[in-house]
Amino acid sequence: MSPIRPIPGYLVAGAKHLLQDFLPPYCLVCRQRCTQLTPLCVHCLDKVDLNLYPCPRCALPSGKMRSGCKCASQRTFLDSLSVPLLYTDVLRQLIYQWKFRGRVELTQTLVNLACQEKTPASIEGRTGPVDLVVPVGMHWRARLKRGFNQSHLLALALSSTLACPTKPPVKALLKAASRSTSQHALSRTDRLENALQQFSVKQNLKSHRILLVDDVMTTGATMENAAWALREAGARRVHGWCLARSIEPGGAGV
Ligand SMILES: [Zn+2]
Ligand SMILES: [Zn+2]
Known part of the structure; x- marks a missing residue:
């Protein structure tokens, strides 16, 4: 020894x-x-960049483009989407410390940055009343490795700040499935179906209005899959909230 x-x-x-x-x-x-x-x-x-002109569907900072955003023909399961910050330089480094170095005490700082004066102060001012705040689920093995689900931390901080005046409860309803089948081996239709089954919800949501929370959005696929699972479980409205939008392909989130 x-x-x-x-x-x-x-x-x-x-x-x-x-x-x-x-x-x-x-x-x-x-x-x-x-x-x-x-x-x-x-x-x-x-140097923290605010997402001042986001597209309402994909949250890319293309809201000022005359030609409109390329995402216009894509389907969405979200009633609205809010992504107040851009995943650039300083914020990227801060999120790295928070997510991969275990600096969980930065959660409130990140939420405060997202709820600055220049961005809308109240999420519910935009979405209407919310019954539940639901973080995007993380597979138990990944959560065990990291020690926490960063989306859950964000959801708790969001619910207790001014961003949600009614302070709706946070519930971890989305169970992340492990992908046993390789996506490459499937047809396009099966691939889409497989992607939609990324999350499951065991509870009947009986027309609940939900605020779905995640950290970094890259393609929006995770948010869409989670929103689909919540709607399948009966949710009446699903509003998306992500901390930051990646503007480069292959960013930190999906
Ligand atoms: Zn768009
Ligand atoms: Zn500095």
Whole structure:
């Protein structure tokens, strides 16, 4: 047996928290010293891009294009879609720290960034009353590996902030299925059917109005599949909310 034992993770995390209380804060992105109590310095905060002119169907920042967005012919199971930030530079680095480095304390910072003055302050002001906030599901193996479902954290923070004045409860209703069949081996019709079965809902939603929450949207396929599963379970309305829209193919989400 090796004479050197690894230091348990909880001790390392505890030591880090203690140090953070005594050391001056540093910007999580550029590592410059911060004078404020946010994890970003003023320069980096300024570089978080708001999605000011999103297409109402796909949320790409193409809302000002005269020719209209290419997505116009695509079907959607969402009644509305809100994606307040763009997945660029500074936000991408912040989300990396949050999602892949376990900095779960950044959840509220991210929601606050999404609910800034320049973006609509109240989600329900746009969607009407919401009965439930439902995070996009994560397969249990992936959740075990990461230790948390980032969409669930977002849903909890959203529900308790000004974004949802009625404070609807958060329920993890979407169960993510494991894909046993390779998509390549299927016909196009079977492929679409297989994709739609990405999530299942065990509860009868009896005409509920739902706010569906995810972190980063790239193609919108995950949101559509989740919205389809909620509608199959009886949801009357499904409004989508994602933190950030990727504007490059192959971003962090789907
Ligand atoms: Zn900075
Ligand atoms: Zn569009």
